[in-house]
Amino acid sequence: MGTRRQALRRLGAWPGVAAAVLAAPLAAPARATGCRPWPAWEQFAQHFIGSGGRVVERADARQRTVSEAQGYALFFALVANQPERFERLLRWTEDNLAGGDLTRRLPAWHWGRRDDGSWGVIDSNAAADADLWIAHALGEAGRLWRQRRYTALATLLAERVRAEECADLPGLGPTLLPGPRGFAVAPGRWRLNPSYLAPLQLRWFASRLGAPWQALHDSALKVLQGCAPRGLAPDWTLYDGATRRFLHDEPAGSYDAIRVYLWLGLDATAAADPRLAALQAQFAPMAAATAARGAPPERVHVLDGPLPGDGPPGFSAALLPLLQALGRTADLQQQQQRLQQMPAAPDAYYDQVLRLFGSGALEGRFTFDADGSLRPAWDACGARSPAAGRARP
Secondary structure (H helix, E strand, O other): OHHHHHHHHHHOOOHHHHHHHHHOOOOOOOOOOOOOOOHHHHHHHHHHEOOOOOEOOOOOOOOOEEHHHHHHHHHHHHHOOOHHHHHHHHHHHHHHHOOOOOOOOOOOOEEEEOOOOOEEEEEOOOOHHHHHHHHHHHHHHHHHHOOHHHHHHHHHHHHHHHHHOEEEEOOOEEEEOOOOOOOEEEOOEEEEOHHHOOHHHHHHHHHHHOHHHHHHHHHHHHHHHHHOOOOOOOOOEEEEOOOOEEEOOOOEEOOOOHHHHHHHHHOOOOOOOHHHHHHHHHOHHHHHHHHHHOOOEOOEEOOOEEOOOEOOHHHHHHHHHHHHHOOOHHHHHHHHHHHHHOOOOOOOHHHHHHHHHHHHHHOOOEEEOOOOOEEEHHHHHOOOOOOOOOOOO
């Protein structure tokens, strides 16, 4: 407990938040069953999640776990109203990726079988998108399940993200970097990942933690707008602070970039926020390219357009919310039919994740409010879990 207190002091947490972390129970809430079973999630969990709460990429030779997978699984467990599974996922993440204490350090992004045959952290650098998904899921679990410990951990983790994974970029302002190390690539130049920037998520943090996060949200909109002049998102982009321009030194968009369209499609604010409506319209060329060929392109050149080769089924799933938001009903049905005819392979971890996000949203498993708050289907039918549990040693 002493190290936890020291971590709180180093982080400069608010007294009320610190007290909540130290005093609240550390066990899972009582088990509850959601009112709408989610077969796709159960299949995913049975195949990819071990009994201890680790998400394993079984097709990978290292049997690796990445922090992104833990964050996504926490979110899906919350959508499915599974507090016990949520706690197991969180416990494994904290114990193995954060050295036993999420108040002391950001989770390492890569864990698995090392070259010498041992198991553990392979790369200790953090991944900002995973950190935000973990914090977002914790905060919403705290609200929906009335667990003060989760709310407090979300706040502390978010503040550590802001302290260690952000920089003030000329012309952009405070901006989320992909991780703590390795992304200031030269004096005045930074490498950014647009798929790490989900505006709905950054608004959630802004609604709870104030102006610094609103600044991060606003810079994210600038990055998304500037990195894709033809409406095709890159996996990575280079920002030059001297010229205040995005340099297309890595012009390919593929497995990372597909999430840009997904996050924008899930965003509920376009009707009320002209900036979000403009972004959805800006990225409509990906929808048009998909309609023209019957499938999303696996790779695009952000300036020259789609490249040969169709994307996997998960790409179709990722585009479903944006196609719906843009009112492209025929194209939406076309991609739903593609998913039925060519389902994701059982071992295709990433395809399965994209399927849970895209198809889950269209099935009404979850929605987001304008401020990024999660609205799971179970919350509307009185299936809320009570806050209970014994203290964790």
